Structures are given as structure tokens and as C-alpha cells.
Amino acid sequence: xxxxxxxxxxxxxxxxxxxxxxxxxxxxxxxxxxxxxxxxxxxxxxxxxxxxxxxxxxxxxxxxxxxxxxxxxxxxxxxxxxxxxxxxxxxxxxxxxxxxxxxxxxxxx
Numbered sequence: 001x002x003x004x005x006x007x008x009x010x011x012x013x014x015x016x017x018x019x020x021x022x023x024x025x026x027x028x029x030x031x032x033x034x035x036x037x038x039x040x041x042x043x044x045x046x047x048x049x050x051x052x053x054x055x056x057x058x059x060x061x062x063x064x065x066x067x068x069x070x071x072x073x074x075x076x077x078x079x080x081x082x083x084x085x086x087x088x089x090x091x092x093x094x095x096x097x098x099x100x101x102x103x104x105x106x107x108x109x
Contacts, residue, residue: 028101032088038080043100045089054089054100064105079105 033047043054062076065088079087086106091098
């Protein structure tokens, strides 16, 4: 029994570590702009005339919004075909990098 408890505790710590890291880095910020470039690990967005490079971790959530509703995208790779479209990026600072937590593509109804 104690061995199972130790394994459960170790799994719990590993599972919550990424979330704890994001919270420790500060509260999430929001930026809205147009997609300039997408790669598997980064998203470049033009926000107020300035290009911002967001790092895309494997845990990033990608979705779409119609203003009042929305949903998940099948894959973040969908963004590659949406260069020039508007997105909202929820992100946090990690060292010198801007790490995306969630990316929402704006679509019209």
C-alpha cells in the first residue's frame, strides 16, 4: 500500500508541474493580432504593428471563436493555412520567451 501511495503522489506532482510553472511565471496576458507565420513550435503574430514570436509548447490549446461561441480546432496545424487571419493568444513569460497557453482563431458566423 505505501508503494502505491508513493507512485500516486509522484504522478500527481508530475501532472501538476506544468500548471504550477505557468502560475509561477505570472498571470496570463492576452494579445490579439494577425498571423504572420506558423511553425510546429512557434507562432508569429503582428500585434499593433509589431511582430511577436510566441513559443508553442506541446500542451498549447488551439480553438476558434465566433464572438459568442467557439470550440476546439482539430489540430493547431490548422493555423498554418490561416496566415493573415485574426487570432487571440493567451500567453505568459518564461524567461525571455513568450509562451502561448491558448490560441483562438477568429471566424465569422
